[in-house]
Every structure is written in structure tokens, then in C-alpha cells.
Amino acid sequence: MHILFLFLLATSACFAQKNTYRISFENAEHHEANIQISFPSLEQDTLTVRMSRTSPGRYALHEFAKNVYGLKATNSKGEKLDITRPDPHSWAITGHDGQVNLEYILFGNRADGTYTQIDQTHAHLNIPATFMYSESLKQRPVEVIFDTRHFPHWKIATQLKQLGQNTFYAPNLYYFMDSPTEISNFDSREFEIDGQLIRFILHHPGTAQEFDEYWEKTREIVRQQKAIFGELPQFDFGKYTFLGCYMPQVSGDGMEHRNSTVLTSGTSLADGGMKGNIGTVAHEFFHAWNVERIRPQSLEPFDFTEANMSGLLWFAEGFTSYYTGLSLARAGIITPQAYAKGLNGTFNYVWNSPARQYFNPVEMSYQAPFVDAATSIDPVNRENTFISYYSYGSMLGLALDLQLRQKGQNLDAFMELVWEKYGEPEVPYDLQDLENALAAYAGKDFAENYFGKYIYSSEMPDYEQLLDQVGLRLKKGSENAFFGASVQKDDEGFYVSSNPKKNTPAYKAGLDEGDRILTVNGTTLEAENSWEDEFGQYKPGEQLKLEIERFGKKMHKTVILEADPAFAISIDEGAKPEAVAARKEWLSAK
Template identity: 30%
Template sequence: MIKTSILGLVILLFAGMTAKSQVKIRFDISFTEPQAHYTEVEMNISGLVKDYIDIKMPVWAPGSYLVREFAKSVEGFGATANGKILKHEKVRKNTWRVYTAKANALKIKYRVYAFEVSVRTSFIDESHAFLSSSGIFMYPEGLLKTPSTVKINPYKGWTKVSTGLEPVSGQQFTYTAADFDILFDSPIEVGNQDVFEFMASGLKHEVAMYGGGNYDKERLKVDMAKIVEQGTAIYGENPNKHYTFIVHNFSSGGGGLEHLNSTVLGAKRDAYVTETGYKGFLELVAHEYYHLWNVKRMRPVALGPFDYDNENYTTNLWIAEGFTAYYENKLMLRAGFTDEKGFVDALVTAVSNVSNTPGNKVQSVAEASYDAWIKYYRPNENSNNTTVSYYAKGEVVGLLMDLEIAHATKGTKSLDDVMKAMYLQNKAQKRGYTDAEFKAMVEKISGASFTDFWAKYVNGTTAIDYHKYFGYAGINITNENEGKSIPYLGIATKNQGGRVFITTVSRNSAAWVDGLNVNDEVISADGAPVEIAIDKMAAVAGKKVGETVTFKVARDGILKDITVTLKASPNLKLVGQIDEKATELQKAVRKAVLFK
């Protein structure tokens, strides 16, 4: 009896696996009204063995930790089989249930409205279409591991498609994805983008430029290749067959989003000819390309396999994003786009900025990672007082950890060794890492305990001991505000049509204690009109700590006089200087961190 039941179960499982393997999915993407910002999606599914199937749209885009509710942009959902309309109903905010009527194949059609300019959301107009795949393609529940084919039908006059998806041989603008994780991780640019290529680390890199710009293609080919080579050198291998950069050039732009073998970058079209603008673009390239290893392969265990219906919580975004911010500096240094002084100055500034953030005393970087879904991407006027960026604090923690490892090993090891070891370990295990596993690897490489480090800087809010850590590398730090009593008000303002409004009030500042509020309109300060009072903080200039300033403000249309007693500024103003008389150990630490 037991043997018969087991045999029956095996037969059922085998039959289910066979049926699943026979399911075929194909998408056809068209654009009949791009000027109205729509794309038409046709999804063909065959090989079904169910009475109904749930079709789902992801609610977020991996790499951007916010539920964006992509289903809100879907309209006209419908399904047919053998030319007949199938019954369907919406059973969840992002789920449509289609009753198959025993049909073996069905066709689903829907439209998506796309008109949000960012690296993580789709945008379509008469000039091009950018498809951020997790907001365009739906998937059948339970079939995330099923392959799919995507056919792009460009709008008239459009001639190019750029994507990291694998092309289907002999079929123009047709691509294949081994599963939906890969499909959702492969953005698509359609239009007449300027495309050029370069070779680096043994693979072809395609750059698709939309929006024009004053970039020099030949210069970019050389300089982007240098960044690729430096990233590959850290890990010893480049896991891709090819890589695609999709670059959107606008009058003002920025940001990037990493993908498995591609990235989307936002840039300012006229900034390539300035030193600051060009360097800023290369820093963005360095950041997103480094993600090829950190996050896309070596990632927190919670970030894969993905749950596309809900938030995916992890306490380790400080590694995923913060360390990537730190390594963009390393790649820029090692590729020759900055020098030792520039590298040190950037990181000293990073330490100052984090130390001067009131929220750094309230929220740990592990908490900032976990709460990214509800705090980082949804800031308010008080966020600076209650939160810290896992990018900014993670960058600083990466620096401190790097210096600690190099010091403990007398310059023979660095954070590079930890990152490579974790990448290879995750590759062998075919899964992500836990916080405990990452800490264990740091301790294995360094030969030192990091329990106190984790308690202070990862799970705690201890003030950064910058003298100690920079001292490991023979870098002397001076706080130029130390010993000074600098009067400090503690507000930020915005000018709106000639009227000045308070936008932030810093925790425990004079303004905080004495009651100036966000949204107060500043009318005058000590009787001086607002344009004089606010310009370069003239109301504070010449005052001393302990003296007062009387503000007249309008709060909800009611005039109020608020007297503020000035307090001393708590902010650091750090300056770093490389010690030319550094010890041999300090020089070894510096070399390991900078140039290993």
C-alpha cells in the first residue's frame, strides 16, 4: 500500500514536471501610440494543464527598494483562446486570474502607460521607448523559472534595440530569457540611439546613448574600458559574455540602476566636456559596473530568489550599496581618474557628511538597510534627523573595515580579499550570504575579531573614530571647527517666488529648541527684511553663541515672533593630510587599501 502510494506520487510529480517543461511563453511588444506613452503587450502561453492561471505583474524593480505598484499603469487586460474571449477577474492588486476553459494555449493582451523619467521606470514617447522590464512583463504564477521569448516591434522610423537579453539567431529584434528573473533584470531601449562598442576584460561592451550630448565616443571607449578592467582585476573574472550600457542624456539627469549584464545610467547631456561632469559620469559607470559582482552575483541571501509581490527585507544594503559607493572611489583611483589626495579628500568628506547627519546618532546602518522600503525612498522633512543613508554610512563602514583589515594583516590583505572570497563562496554555494557569514569571512581574512566593530558601526550608532582609522594609513585628520564656538541656527530654506520658507530644522539646534518650524515663511530677522536676513545667513553673521535672533514668521497665515538663542555648531569640518613621515606599516596599509 505504501509502495503504491509512493509510486503514484512519483508519477504525478513527473507528470507535473513534464507539463511545466512544455509550457512556452512569448511576448510581442508593439507601439501604436508612443506619443501618448503607451506600449501594447501580447503574451502567448501554450502547454497549460490548469483550469485557470494567475497572471502577475511585479510590484517593484530589483535594485530599487520601494514598492512601486507597476500594475497601476496597466489597462485593457484581456484574454482569448481559439479566438474566443476567456473569463478573467482581478484577484489581487497585481494579479489577474484567467479561466482557460481547458484551452491548451491562450493569448493575453494589455497596455502599459509609461511616462516616468528615471532609471527604474519605463518611459515612452515619439522619440524612443525605454522598457524597465519588471514594470512591463507579467508572469504566470508558479512559472518564474520558465523561459520566454520577446519580440520587439519598433515604431515606424525606429531602427535599433539595445538590451542585455540574448538575441534569437535569424530573428530580428527577437530575444530570449532563460527565466523571468533574467527577463526582469534586462531593460530594453528601442529607438534610434547612438550605439558604439568597446572591448574590455575579454568581452564586448555596447553603449547605447539616447538624447544626444557632447560626449566623445573615442574617449569614452578608452576610459570606460579602464574601469571595467579594474573591476575585473579585483575578482579575477568577468562573469558575462557581453554587457550593455543604456545611457539616457537629459538637460539634467543622474542616477543608475544595476542589472545582471547591463545597466541604465542617467546623465546630463552637456556635462561631458567639463572636468566635473565627465568625472561624475565615470564615477557612475564605476558604481554600476561594480554591481556586476556586488549585488548581482554576491548578494544578501534575502535578495534572491526574489519575491516580486512583496518587500524583500535585508539588513545588508550597507554592503550591497554602501560598499559599491566605496569601490567606485577605488576604481576611479586605480583607473587613473583621480590621485591619492583626491581619493583621501573624497573619503574624509564622506566621514564628515555622515558624522554631521543628526540621524546617524539615531539609526544604525543595518536598520537603515532594513527600513529602506519605508524610509529611504520615502523621505520627509524630518528624515535627516531620524535616518542615515545606507549608501553614505555603508561607504564609510567600507573604508573603516578596509583600514582595519589592512592594519590587522600588516598590509597583506584588504577588503578586496573579502569581497573576492565572498563572491567565490556565493558562486559555489549558489545562494546569497547572511550577515553572520559576511562577518565570518572578514574575520577569516583579517585574523581578527570584528564583534566590537559590528556592534559599534553596523548595529550601533557609535561616533566614527576617524583619527584611529585614518591613522592606520598615515593620514592625519584635523577638525577645523575644533575649539571654535561658531554660532549655528540649524535650518535650511527655499526661495519660492521671492518668499522664503523653512524646509528642514536640525535636531537639537537653536531653531529646533526655540520652535522654528518646517513650512514657516520667514518674514524678517531682527527687523531686517527676509532677502537680507537669509542671504548668507546675515542674521547670524556677527552674532555670538548665546546671543539671540528674533524671527518674524508666518505660520498658516498667522504672524509670530520667535526669539532664537544661538547655539554652537556641532558640525565637523575634517581635512586630511597624507603624512610624509608615515611608518612602514602605515605605508603598507595605505598601499593595500589604495592600490592592492
């Protein structure tokens, strides 16, 4: 969330009164927290409080009010006050004497970058999912007391300013809402760089040696990403905190905040998290620059009452995704060979998607309120209409970096320019600002060509030529057969488990999601085999005569297989010396 901290301090100084929160965990075994809030010195006759409907870094709605119950309101003398419900998210309180004290119970049992989880191992708190607030009092400072007396071994980690052992401070509501908190018996590591403290707290079942190894990887990521921008952001209170929770009961996620990030995974370091979780560390720390301070105007101010939509997520999230893998390569965490191999899945997902005919990257970004951990019960056609702005943007970042390198420039220097113009002074930018910045860096014609072809339209860059200049090989075509829809197996047999992609063999044959595949070319599929086992024997051009069941009726469909359209990216062992040197410059530590 964009917050200009000096402004906040000046603003908060205007308000002597503060709102005070207390949370305790007497019934943690049943995932409940008890919360008390005091709103003093009220001037309005009716105080309206509410639960947020979304959370910083999220773009969809989540309706946190559903987990609140047992609400009571009293005045300064402890007398009960009337409460009415103007809408599903709000409570209106009348008859107070200038002060309203609230008490309620919160249920929370999902630990990730959005929700709250309370159990006997920790209190994982995302603030919008936890605490009520009053929009009319948003400029007041907030004091919060995390009451851990029922778990005396728990410690508290947050980007909030610490005032006492269990008491913390936010200059106003927005900073409070942007400050996730992990309370547990966690381990911690820290180091100082450029006069600022980088801290990693980790709630996990692993060993100190495992954490040490993971911490060294994190330190190198910090150094490599700092080299891109030339400096660290100025973190409020001089500290940045990785809030890690790698426990079996949590859900995998990562969520950026101004001076911290949430990192959650059900995979421990010993069971694959050492490799599997580190990409999220790289992604989220890059957000300390790109999206937290290099901030789209369309996300300002962040609205806690509605979905937040931006057409710039291809840059804010997508370019951050491009730098995720690149940071791991430069930090020596993955090899150049692994980096090249890692491009394949995203590359094929983006450039073989029929969705490009419907939406360009800006419009894909507009889809975020429907896909960013959003929920719906009606089927959708995302296989044919949506490409993740994370993936789309990462491939556009790759293309832009390689195009700039042809000119003797690079994306690192462009990102540093954007940082200096918009991030460091915290001036929100729009789409035209971004194009203007690229024009200032690489020339007007270059910027118009890039934005015209790839941002305002959905053309595919010449990756074969771009990758060749850095010693990577792009192979087109395959001898493998291509079906065009996912097929899975359950107790009843095989079935089509996704919408067939447009103009693929399965789509042309008229197959639909949910179709049961009974026989292929007159043969019943072997129950012990996978679809890959069954399908692998066929070649492009062959026909599959399928007997299927749909809506309780049997019918026949003929699928004419085609060659797999997937591309393959790999290190070109025969690359010219100048291409090998360019690859080394691109992927090596800075």
C-alpha cells in the same frame, strides 16, 4: 537578481512550451506601447496574470499595474474570454481552451532604473514595469519580439540572448524580469577582457569623440574593479552591457542587473555628464560582484509581489558606494586631492546625524522599503531618524579598510575572500556569515570588535587616527556659525524648509518646518539676498531673535548659534613619508 545560470538552463529544458511576448510602438509620440502575450498549453482552468509591484534592485513598491489599460483576452481561436480582478495587481482569465492570448496598452513616460519610457527617440524598458506575467508559469522560457518597424533606425540592447534580429530569449521568468532593454538609435563601444565582451551602448545627443573619452574611463574602471576581486564574474552568454541613456527627458539613476546595468541621466557628456555621470558607472559595475552574485540571503528569492527587505544593504549598497570613489581614484579619473575632498559631504552627513541614536546600520537597511524611491504623502522626520545605508555603509567600508591596513591587510583582499566563498559559487550569505568571513580573514577579536561597535551598535570609529596613517587630515570644529535647519526662499520670503535636526540651535529654539522668517534681530531680510548671505555675518554664540509666522500667527523665537560641527578631510601636506606611501598604495591603480 541572483540566478544560477546553469540551473536555469537545466530547468528551462524541462519545459518545451514557452511564453511569447511582442511589443510595438505605433503610438510612441503619446508614450504608449502595444503588447501581446501568448500563454499556450495551459493546464489550469483559471490563468491569473499580474503586473509586478517592484523591480530587481529596488526595495520599495511601485505599483506598475496603474499604467495598464485596454486589456483583452482571447483563446486560440480568437474568441473573447472573461476577465475578473481579484486584486489591484492581478487579472483572472477563465473559459480558455488551453491557450490565452492577451493584448493591452502600456503607458510609460519615465526613464530610469525602475520605470519605462516610450517616446519618439527610444523605448526604455524595465521589464517589470512593462510586461504582465503568470507566477504559475515562471519556470517557462520566454521569447520576446521587439517590433521596431515604426522606427526602423532603432537598435536593441539587452542582456537577453538574441535569437534573431528582433527576437530575444530568457531561460525563465526571473531572468526575463531582470533584463532591462534600451531600444533607440544608440552608439556603442566594446572590448574583450578575459574572453568576455564588455559593451557600452549610449543613447545620447553627443559626439563620437565625447563617447570615446567616456568609454576609456569606463574601460579603466572595469580593469580596476576586476583587480579587487582577481577576476570578472562569468557573465551569462559571455557578455556584460552598460545600458546608457543620457537624454534630456530621462531621470538620473543607475540600476544593477545580472549581466547589465541601466545608467540614466538628463545631463549630457558635454554639459557635465563626463564628470557627473561616471560615478554611477563605477557603482553599478561593482554590483556585478557585490549584490548580484555576493547576494544577501534576505533577497532570495526576489519577490515581485511585495517589498524586499534586507538588513545587509549597508554592505551590499554601502561598501559598493565606498568602492565607487575609490575606483575613480585608482582609475585616474579623479585625483587623490579630489577623492579626499569628496569624502567630506558623506562623512558629515553620517557622523553628525542624530539618527544614529535610533537605528544601527542593519536597522537603517530595514528602512529601504520606505525610502528606496518609495512615495508617501504624509510628512516624515527623516532628518532625525534616517541615514542612507549607501552613505552609512560607505563610511563603514572606509573605516574597515583603514583598520585592516593598520594590520598589513586591506579591504580588497577581504572582498576577494567573500567573493570566493559566496559570490563565485553563488551561495547567499547572512549577517553572521559576513562576520565569520571577517573573523577568518582578520581574526575573531577584530571581527567581534568591528561588528559589535559599528554594525550592531552605532559607534563612530577613530577616523582622525585612521586617516592620519594614510596621510589625510581630519579637522574638527569650525569658526562658522551653525543654525541646524535648512532655510529656503520663495516669492513670499524665507522659510524653514526641513525639520530641524535634534539638539541643534534651530531645534532648541522650537522652530519647525514651514515657519516663515519675517525678521532677524529686528531687521527684515533683503529679498535679493540668499539665506547664506544673511546668515554669514553671524558667529557662534550670537543670538538671532526671529520674528516668524506659523499657522497665520506671528511669534518670536530666539536661536543661540553654535559652532559648525562639520569635519573637514584633506590631504595632509606634512604627512610622514610612511603615511604618504600608505596613501599611494591605497589610492593608486592596481
